[in-house]
Amino acid sequence: MTTAIAHDAQAGPSVGAPGAPATAGRRILGVLLHDRAALFSAGFLALVLLMALCAPVISALTGHGPTAFDTAAIDVDAGGLPKGSLGGISADHLLGVEPLNGRDILARIAYGARVSFLIAASATVLTTLLGVVFGMLAGFYGGWVDQVVSRVMDFLMAFPALIFMIAILSSLPSGNRSLLLVVVISVFGWPYLARVVRGQTLTLVNRDFVEAARASGASTAALVFKEILPNLRSSLIVMTTLAVPGYIGTEAGLSFLGVGVSPPTPSWGQMIAGSVSWYAVDPMYFAIPGLFLFLTVLSLTVLGDRIRAATDAGEAA
Amino acid sequence: MNELLAVQNLTVTLPTTRGPVDVVKDVSFTVGRDETVGIVGESGSGKSMTSLAIMGLLPRGAMTKGSIRLDGAELLHRTDREMRRIRGEQASMIFQDPLSSLNPYYTVGLQIEEMYRAHRGGSRKAARKAVVEALRQVGIPEPQERAGHYPHQFSGGQRQRIMIAMALVCSPALLIADEPTTALDVTVQAQILRLLADLQRQTHTGMVFITHDLAVIGSIATRVLVMCEGQQVEYGTAEQVFSAPRHAYTRRLLESIPRITDDLPADEVVL
Amino acid sequence: MARYLAGRIAGLVLILFTVCLFTYLIFFKLSPDPALLICGKTCTPERVTEIRTVLGIDKPFLTQFWDFLSGLIAGRDYGSGANSVHCPAPCLGYSFQTSQSVWEMVVDRLPVSATVAIGAAVLWLLAGITAGLLSAVKEGTWWDRSVMNLALGGASIPNYVLALALQYVLVVKLRILPFPSSVTFTDDPVLWFQSYLMPWIVLATGYACLYARLTRANVIDTLAENFMRTARSKGLSPVLTMRRHALRPALTPVTTIFGMDFAALLGGALITETVFGLDGVGKMAADSIAKNDQPVIMAVTLLAAFFVVVGNVLVDLLYTGLDPRVRIR
Numbered sequence: 001m002t003t004a005i006a007h008d009a010q011a012g013p014s015v016g017a018p019g020a021p022a023t024a025g026r027r028i029l030g031v032l033l034h035d036r037a038a039l040f041s042a043g044f045l046a047l048v049l050l051m052a053l054c055a056p057v058i059s060a061l062t063g064h065g066p067t068a069f070d071t072a073a074i075d076v077d078a079g080g081l082p083k084g085s086l087g088g089i090s091a092d093h094l095l096g097v098e099p100l101n102g103r104d105i106l107a108r109i110a111y112g113a114r115v116s117f118l119i120a121a122s123a124t125v126l127t128t129l130l131g132v133v134f135g136m137l138a139g140f141y142g143g144w145v146d147q148v149v150s151r152v153m154d155f156l157m158a159f160p161a162l163i164f165m166i167a168i169l170s171s172l173p174s175g176n177r178s179l180l181l182v183v184v185i186s187v188f189g190w191p192y193l194a195r196v197v198r199g200q201t202l203t204l205v206n207r208d209f210v211e212a213a214r215a216s217g218a219s220t221a222a223l224v225f226k227e228i229l230p231n232l233r234s235s236l237i238v239m240t241t242l243a244v245p246g247y248i249g250t251e252a253g254l255s256f257l258g259v260g261v262s263p264p265t266p267s268w269g270q271m272i273a274g275s276v277s278w279y280a281v282d283p284m285y286f287a288i289p290g291l292f293l294f295l296t297v298l299s300l301t302v303l304g305d306r307i308r309a310a311t312d313a314g315e316a317a
Numbered sequence: 318m319n320e321l322l323a324v325q326n327l328t329v330t331l332p333t334t335r336g337p338v339d340v341v342k343d344v345s346f347t348v349g350r351d352e353t354v355g356i357v358g359e360s361g362s363g364k365s366m367t368s369l370a371i372m373g374l375l376p377r378g379a380m381t382k383g384s385i386r387l388d389g390a391e392l393l394h395r396t397d398r399e400m401r402r403i404r405g406e407q408a409s410m411i412f413q414d415p416l417s418s419l420n421p422y423y424t425v426g427l428q429i430e431e432m433y434r435a436h437r438g439g440s441r442k443a444a445r446k447a448v449v450e451a452l453r454q455v456g457i458p459e460p461q462e463r464a465g466h467y468p469h470q471f472s473g474g475q476r477q478r479i480m481i482a483m484a485l486v487c488s489p490a491l492l493i494a495d496e497p498t499t500a501l502d503v504t505v506q507a508q509i510l511r512l513l514a515d516l517q518r519q520t521h522t523g524m525v526f527i528t529h530d531l532a533v534i535g536s537i538a539t540r541v542l543v544m545c546e547g548q549q550v551e552y553g554t555a556e557q558v559f560s561a562p563r564h565a566y567t568r569r570l571l572e573s574i575p576r577i578t579d580d581l582p583a584d585e586v587v588l
Numbered sequence: 589m590a591r592y593l594a595g596r597i598a599g600l601v602l603i604l605f606t607v608c609l610f611t612y613l614i615f616f617k618l619s620p621d622p623a624l625l626i627c628g629k630t631c632t633p634e635r636v637t638e639i640r641t642v643l644g645i646d647k648p649f650l651t652q653f654w655d656f657l658s659g660l661i662a663g664r665d666y667g668s669g670a671n672s673v674h675c676p677a678p679c680l681g682y683s684f685q686t687s688q689s690v691w692e693m694v695v696d697r698l699p700v701s702a703t704v705a706i707g708a709a710v711l712w713l714l715a716g717i718t719a720g721l722l723s724a725v726k727e728g729t730w731w732d733r734s735v736m737n738l739a740l741g742g743a744s745i746p747n748y749v750l751a752l753a754l755q756y757v758l759v760v761k762l763r764i765l766p767f768p769s770s771v772t773f774t775d776d777p778v779l780w781f782q783s784y785l786m787p788w789i790v791l792a793t794g795y796a797c798l799y800a801r802l803t804r805a806n807v808i809d810t811l812a813e814n815f816m817r818t819a820r821s822k823g824l825s826p827v828l829t830m831r832r833h834a835l836r837p838a839l840t841p842v843t844t845i846f847g848m849d850f851a852a853l854l855g856g857a858l859i860t861e862t863v864f865g866l867d868g869v870g871k872m873a874a875d876s877i878a879k880n881d882q883p884v885i886m887a888v889t890l891l892a893a894f895f896v897v898v899g900n901v902l903v904d905l906l907y908t909g910l911d912p913r914v915r916i917r
């Protein structure tokens with residue numbers, strides 16, 4: 001698309017030459033460093049990540065484990081509500097306690113973050129792997145391979161994934177729920193990535209440089225790893241960064257519905273589910289995990305959005 | 318006053334992230350009635366900006382200096398409402414890529430008709446008649462039926478004919494053709510050039526023909542303006558510019574053409 | 589056209605069949621014995637065997653699956669002799685929990701889900717498209733940046749978090765709305781509206797934010813198209829240029845995505861219906877899963893898949909009407 005404007009804009013001093021991949025990464029980083037929203041998001045994510053990594057340290061410092069009851073912090077006469085205002089926030093319990101059993105919310109948030117990030121990260125890795133492999137197979141070989149992969153993708157995308165995930169998870173034995181969650185999320189998640197990879201591979205295969213490489217006798221592996229995969233990199237980065245918040249939301253949603261990680265292992269969705277019957281009298285119990293979940297998803301989304309904007313701008317230059 | 322269009326000391330300044338940039342600097346030329354003036358230059362030389370300035374279609378934030386007079390009336394610094402009455406009615410424009418320049422969602426008949434009705438008003442019936450006539454004039458077979466077709470149902474050359482029909486449906490005094498043949502096959506290019514020349518002779522329309530291809534200019538223009546980096550580097554009759562280029566840039570442009578067409582009859586096209 | 593439709597319907601049936609097969613297979617293999625579930629506390633081994641025979645789950649998998657499919661198309665009889673129960677087509681079986689006909693349960697609850705979906709769709713289309721359009725026209729301004737940041741935020745709130753937050757603020761603190769209850773429109777139109785308002789807002793928020801971003805991007809892309817330059821060069825009024833030349837190309841892709849989203853919602857907004865206690869298909873799905881009510885789980889899965897694939901075909905047909913470049917071969 002050559003509009004007159006784009007046409008004559010080149011009349012000025014040459015605007016940002018299309019850089020090599022290495023400088024593109026640095027350029028995106030440069031853009032992000034100048035974006036206040038992106039910086040806040042990265043800062044918040046770093047904080048949550050740190051909490052997750054240091055969860056045992058936090059527990060040791062405060063003296064409250066994620067599953068330890070603290071009956072001293074709740075008021076039995078008030079029906080099990082935390083003592084003090086704001087859901088029992090005090091020097092002892094920095095984010096308050098859960099009603100009824102007095103578990104420390106800070107510790108549970110930190111341990112819950114581990115679960116959320118671990119599941120979302122693993123699901124992202126697995127979906128990316130499946131999506132890239134199947135998408136490239138379909139796009140590269142075409143023919144019946146493409147037909148089979150495309151039909152499977154159609155099928156999985158037509159499947160009522162949420163209902164099915166809940167149904168599977170509820171009927172499976174609750175052995176290793178985290179692993180099951182990753183597998184179930186990935187099985188229904190990869191077609192969305194594969195569809196894009198397939199489309200891009202299809203166009204790349206017919207581009208001059210790939211044909212030139214093919215004509216000069218490059219092996220299939222060389223074609224795939226040297227010519228096609230590097231060209232998919234920027235869209236893969238964008239798609240995966242935008243997928244992570246989705247998976248964190250899905251994990252929390254499934255835990256909220258009671259089919260996620262099994263108690264007493266804490267998870268944010270599960271904490272929110274637990275707060276449903278208390279939200280009218282102890283809103284902090286709901287607000288704290290809700291806020292952590294919202295801000296984490298928001299931060300990841302903002303980062304993904306800004307990275308996408310920066311890559312788009314880079315491709316346009 | 319015999320001149321249809323008189324551009325004097327036109328300067329167009331665009332705001333960019335690195336401050337204002339003059340994309341057109343101090344350009345002057347005139348177009349007589351019945352005359353074709355060619356503007357030649359590489360992409361980014363400011364030739365498209367010059368034509369957009371005439372049409373009042375510069376991007377937002379653009380600043381202009383100098384003067385553009387059409388039929389004696391100043392076009393610069395008009396309100397958008399005033400410019401709308403001039404666009405299409407007194408001056409029209411055709412563009413490089415006819416497929417993307419036509420809206421894929423509407424029939425070509427409607428796209429010509431809406432322009433006719435915007436300027437002439439009147440009934441849809443009268444407008445349709447004008448549309449069919451315009452399509453017939455540019456050589457679209459079975460214009461009655463074809464008016465109901467969508468842009469993607471035509472060939473590249475036909476699409477450009479449709480653009481020309483649209484541009485001429487209100488019989489404007491000035492036609493600006495911005496690289497009208499660049500996106501077309503060589504044989505189709507020749508047909509479109511001949512169509513433009515024929516129509517001009519019939520309708521006495523003044524024409525500004527913009528291209529980066531000197532060979533095309535030689536066959537159609539009486540005068541030539543050569544632009545480089547926003548500046549006018551050469552301006553004269555086609556013969557002067559071709560036989561005795563004064564500027565080094567023009568000489569380089571001329572050398573890049575495989576054959577020079579100075580000794581050919583005016584309506585013969587060599588490509 | 590007829591050939592195309594036949595092909596699409598065959599594909600549709602194939603996908604629904606596969607969904608059936610997989611769902612049935614998984615529950616056949618994974619679920620605890622439903623006979624024990626139905627039998628309850630006062631149970632004898634004879635009674636369990638009897639129930640198994642009546643339900644037909646003593647038969648091998650393929651026979652069971654065949655019974656299910658033929659019941660869906662032609663109806664089936666449970667048990668034999670005087671005690672047999674006829675289940676007319678489309679037979680989805682009987683709930684293990686309440687012994688109700690599953691088909692009737694679905695038909696009963698569908699209006700609630702449809703009400704939730706339609707109300708939310710109206711809201712999110714109005715809000716999303718308006719915001720996106722304004723943002724596109726005012727691209728780069730303070731308004732544009734605020735709306736787009738708001739849209740990122742809105743799309744990041746999990747709907748159960750939003751549901752609880754809204755309920756806390758509007759119902760508990762400000763007392764503007766009553767707690768949602770399942771009333772019909774004809775019983776009490778005001779209470780009906782008040783009950784559905786929060787579910788509509790909760791469901792619409794995420795979609796509205798996505799649609800605002802989508803609309804903005806499409807309109808900006810369209811405004812940069814060459815045909816927009818042509819339209820301006822023709823001397824058309826700005827209103828006509830925008831309405832005719834920009835909006836239709838920009839909103840056509842939005843229409844098709846809307847079709848898919850709406851179809852998916854008709855299969856039940858599981859979380860929203862559960863949180864607000866609305867007796868729709870989504871809540872039925874959640875309840876049946878919690879109680880391991882297999883016939884109901886089968887039905888809701890199948891229903892949701894049905895809406896998605898039918899929606900898919902309808903959207904493709906609609907597209908041929910909206911975009912003249914797309915033709916059915």
